[in-house]
Amino acid sequence: MSRYLVTGGAGFVGSHAVLALLDRGHEVVVFDNLTQGHRAAVPAAATLVEADLADAARVAEVFATWRFDAVLHFAALSIVGASMRDPLHYIAENVAHSLNLANAAVRAGCLRFVLSSTAALFGDPDRVPIDEACRIAPSNPYGDSKRMVEEGLEWAARIHGLRYAALRYFNAAGSDPQGRAGEDHDPETHLVPLAIDAALGRRPALTVFGEDYATPDGTCLRDYVHVTDLAEAHLAALARLETHGSCRYNVGSGTGASVKDVIAAVERVGGRPVPHSIGPRRAGDPPVLVAASDRLRAETGWAPRYGALDDIVRTAWTWREAHPKGYADRG
Template sequence: MAGGTYLVTGGAGYVGSHLVLALVERGDKVVVLDDLRQGHRDALPPGAELVRADIADRRALEEVFAGWRFDAVFHFAALSLVGESMREPLRYCAENVSNSLRLAEAAVKAGCLRFVLSSTAALFGNPERTPIDEAAKLAPTSAYGDSKLMVERGLDWADGAHGLRSACLRYFNAAGADPSGRIGEDHEPETHLIPLAIGAALGTRPPLTVFGTDYPTPDGTCVRDYVHVTDLADAHLRVLERLEHGSCRYNVGSGTGYSVREVIEAVERVGGRPVPHHFGERRAGDPAVLVASSQRLREDTGWSPKLGALDEIVRTAWAWHSAHPRGFDDRNKA
């Protein structure tokens, strides 16, 4: 529904900024609520209004909802490192669960009854089958995954009690960058395979560590499903329309799995440089294969990945990182 007014929390972050760009380009008014701890002011396109605040700040939330009448909330602001969540589970519960439900409460009070949550495939833990569809057992094996599941359950209750319609998008592996090169991925610390491999090839990061070579996969390394960040943004726009029919939950991935070795080969093929790497032990809790079934999303919304090929995903990421070796270069965030 173009021409609306939307609140995007965490909209200066990786996936959030690509959604903000898509909203602005189609003519929507966008207000971004971001404390810039992980986000970047330079990731926001002209036309998006930034409110620099923490969603834990109840007064800031009240002021934002008092200042604009929003058609929907897109919620990206969250902690998202699995390993960190196992060391600091209470922090993840406090920031991800409490803050998300406080945001939902503020939306309900303001009469904004459409809510899109950036959720995660970590809800499924070690899946019993692949590809993973929405009927798969929800059994997170990390505090991060469990925090997102608790938010989804809270949104279920908010629907029944207050009519808050929510769409929860369970991402697999977001990857790539805006095809026009305007924005891309810039995390610190970086934990995603593709930017780490590209950084190793460019010499801006240390050699890549491949965790485990003895998995029950064709080449012994983990297999993952990568979905282009621009396609993810498109999925958010499409589920917004789906909320007219009620709350919904969708898995979002390309439907194709690639091994760590295959990703390294793709980076070398696209970049024309070797990826320095070495092999390490398995990481605890890493499933051998995680591949999504996005069939329900395709059937209900007409969504399909337009940039689904691994080389195309890597090509956009390579263009961004080679042109921005220091990322957004706004670390002072002043």
């Protein structure tokens, strides 16, 4: 059994990673300020430290209280549009918190670190599918903040011997297949839950941002990776770090689904129409973002189990239908 510190473990992806760790019999301490996450998303078997990463003394106290085998760092500000409105805040928070956390880990002798990084590193990519050798050129402050964190970790690796894994997620979606966790953001900005809520009549019609892209149906193509598969990628990366140095992996299913494909999948799975209208393009949306995850697969043996779009939508639908108010339904 190992013990892990999971920042942001009350959030969407983090809570699924916590489940994956607990399912393997590991001990988990969640560090989360609950600004975006939910107390009810933290299983009773995990310890919740409700605190902010800006509180360096509290972070140090956590490392003094427990000895961790690794840190999994999910906590971040992650809404692209908000980062365009308030770039300095986004960069300051994401970079300072992440590097202070890594510093505390190094000082405590905890030398394994997994970072939630992002496909936003690649901006409008120079080629697709996007592998790790593609040009890093973020087109928004959110993506750039993650680039800066990756660079900081690289220096810690060279100088302090930190072993880190930077996992560049594409679009996380779906819910725990056992129904123990789901997606509950406020505001919600992700397509799958928005389309489901539109179908369930819980929000107004969905707006599709542009249907004149150079894609088969004119809408943007994205790579949806099931959140449980993403959680498993963290375990795979942790295992890799046992025996190898730092790594950077693009994590996706490797197939693109258009906005219209997602709408069709929600209608198929839910048996209800998704009310929607076509709006203008949204600034800064690249037409196609699809991951090449060959390196992750080859080096760790990771493979998505829930790669089919209908699996992603079905698990998300089941959770959202059962939890009309998200985690608020669970107290």
